[in-house]
Amino acid sequence: METSSHALEIHGAVKAFKKSKAERKDGTGLAKALDGVSLTVGRGEIVGILGPNGSGKSTLVRVISTLILPDAGTIEVFGLDALKHQKAVQRTMNRVSVEASFFKKMSALENLLYGSKLYGMTGSEARPRIKEILANIGFDYARAGEPMENLSRGMQQKIALARALLTSPMLMLLDEPTTGLAPRSKKEVQAFIRQIHGSHDSSVLLCTHDMAEAEDLCDRVGIMLDGQIIEMDRPEALKRRYQTDGDLPTLEQVFMAATGKSFEEAEDEEGRKAQARAAAAKRADGHGTDGIAPDGPADGRGDGHGDERRAVIASGATADAGAEHAGVR
Ligand SMILES: Nc1ncnc2c1ncn2[C@@H]1O[C@H](COP(=O)(O)OP(=O)(O)OP(=O)(O)O)[C@@H](O)[C@H]1O
Ligand SMILES: [Mg+2]
Numbered sequence: 405m406e407t408s409s410h411a412l413e414i415h416g417a418v419k420a421f422k423k424s425k426a427e428r429k430d431g432t433g434l435a436k437a438l439d440g441v442s443l444t445v446g447r448g449e450i451v452g453i454l455g456p457n458g459s460g461k462s463t464l465v466r467v468i469s470t471l472i473l474p475d476a477g478t479i480e481v482f483g484l485d486a487l488k489h490q491k492a493v494q495r496t497m498n499r500v501s502v503e504a505s506f507f508k509k510m511s512a513l514e515n516l517l518y519g520s521k522l523y524g525m526t527g528s529e530a531r532p533r534i535k536e537i538l539a540n541i542g543f544d545y546a547r548a549g550e551p552m553e554n555l556s557r558g559m560q561q562k563i564a565l566a567r568a569l570l571t572s573p574m575l576m577l578l579d580e581p582t583t584g585l586a587p588r589s590k591k592e593v594q595a596f597i598r599q600i601h602g603s604h605d606s607s608v609l610l611c612t613h614d615m616a617e618a619e620d621l622c623d624r625v626g627i628m629l630d631g632q633i634i635e636m637d638r639p640e641a642l643k644r645r646y647q648t649d650g651d652l653p654t655l656e657q658v659f660m661a662a663t664g665k666s667f668e669e670a671e672d673e674e675g676r677k678a679q680a681r682a683a684a685a686k687r688a689d690g691h692g693t694d695g696i697a698p699d700g701p702a703d704g705r706g707d708g709h710g711d712e713r714r715a716v717i718a719s720g721a722t723a724d725a726g727a728e729h730a731g732v733r
Contacts, residue, residue: 408483411575411607412445412468417477419463419631437463438474439631445575450601450608451636452618454659455628456667458674461611462501464628465579468609469499481575498573502580504564506552512563513548519567530570537566540603541596558589565596569604576600578610582617594621615655615667625655627662629670635662 418441420434437460445451455461466472468479470490479486481493506515513534520530538545541562552560561581568576581597582590594617601608612618618625619639626636635642635658643652646661659667 408480409447410444410480411447411449411482412443412609413478413480414444414468415442415478417441417464417467417474417479419460419467419472419474436631438467438477441477441628441631441633443626443633443636445607445609446623447607448601448605449624450597450610450622452622452625453609453611453628453633454613454615454618454625454655455611456613456670456674458678459628459670460631461628462579463631465499465501465577465609465611469497469577470494471499495571496573497575497577498568498571499577499579500561500564500568500581502583504561504567506560506563508553509551511549511551512543512555512559515552515563516548516567516570520570523571525570533570534566537569540599541566556589558585558592561585561589561593562596565593565600569600572604574606576606576608578608580611580613583613590617597621613667613671615659619655627659629663 417438418436419438420436423433423435439460441460441464443451443453453461453464463472467474468481468486470486470493473487482496484493486493507518510518516534517527517530520527520534525533534548535545538548543559543562543566547555547559552563555563565578565581578597582593585593597608597610598621600606610618610622622639624636624638625642626633627642628634635645637645639655640652642655642658646653646658653661656667659670663670665673
């Protein structure tokens with residue numbers, strides 16, 4: 405297991421979801437959220453995936469964390485086949501998603517203790533570790549007893565990262581860890597990610613919409629669109645590749661040159677598709693979701709989440725997913 409030089413190695417990952425009836429106009433019933441994704445994350449490397457809404461980032465993270473199974477392709481985590489050895493690879497990695505799930509009436513400490521239980525730790529093992537992690541992130545231990553809902557979103561996101569650190573994961577899967585945060589909290593969370601990376605020697609896959617975040621935090625950045633990674637390199641190298649005159653382009657301009665559309669246009673396109681999907685789903689089954697809130701946009705795509713929940717129940721997967729499974733945010 406320790407022989408691979410890569411923390412993560414993916415070849416040709418494909419994942420299709422059933423389309424809603426309204427979307428089946430083109431005659432096929434499946435839409436590929438991942439359409440042949442290959443990538444590596446070296447040990448100790450931070451690799452970013454920059455992609456607009458709906459490009460497949462969260463699906464990629466879910467597939468890697470074995471919450472959902474790919475239709476095709478191979479995934480190795482520290483040299484171990486993630487599909488054959490799900491339990492073993494789950495122990496080496498952790499996922500933090502954009503909307504971390506918590507028991508919001510319970511305190512930060514209680515949520516962390518709950519998370520540690522999912523990892524098989526006892527309270528007496530977990531408490532000193534939690535204290536240490538909270539001290540490291542500059543979280544006032546006195547406030548750890550306050551209900552989650554009293555904490556700012558930035559603080560909550562830090563607790564989500566702290567929860568992911570309980571087992572010292574070797575591979576961190578961060579799905580938009582700073583989306584929706586105020587600029588100051590965003591900076592703090594980014595600094596914390598840098599610190600985690602430095603002090604825990606973790607390898608990180610970071611999905612983001614944020615160009616500056618990708619550029620600042622990541623050793624290499626992949627550009628994802630329509631389920632494919634169309635470029636992957638160091639930010640500087642990407643810029644040089646698309647340089648046309650004297651000045652190096654920005655990552656935004658690189659995105660435009662690589663995809664033929666601006667990041668904003670790509671987001672808008674997906675936004676329109678998501679709206680159409682939500683409207684179609686509403687028409688199809690008037691009653692909406694079942695009250696358990698999975699992460700990701702509530703755009704009415706029901707099909708895959710049932711599988712996801714079952715996978716979580718079967719595996720105990722991530723603490724984050726565990727709270728999701730418990731049905732509380
Ligand atoms: N469980 C599911 N059932 C049906 N379709 C899904 C499911 N999960 C994702 N999809 C579809 O797969 C595509 C990729 O979605 P995904 O959530 O991976 O994108 P993303 O890049 O994470 O987007 P965002 O930036 O909005 O989080 C989208 O078209 C989405 O609607
Ligand atoms: Mg997402």
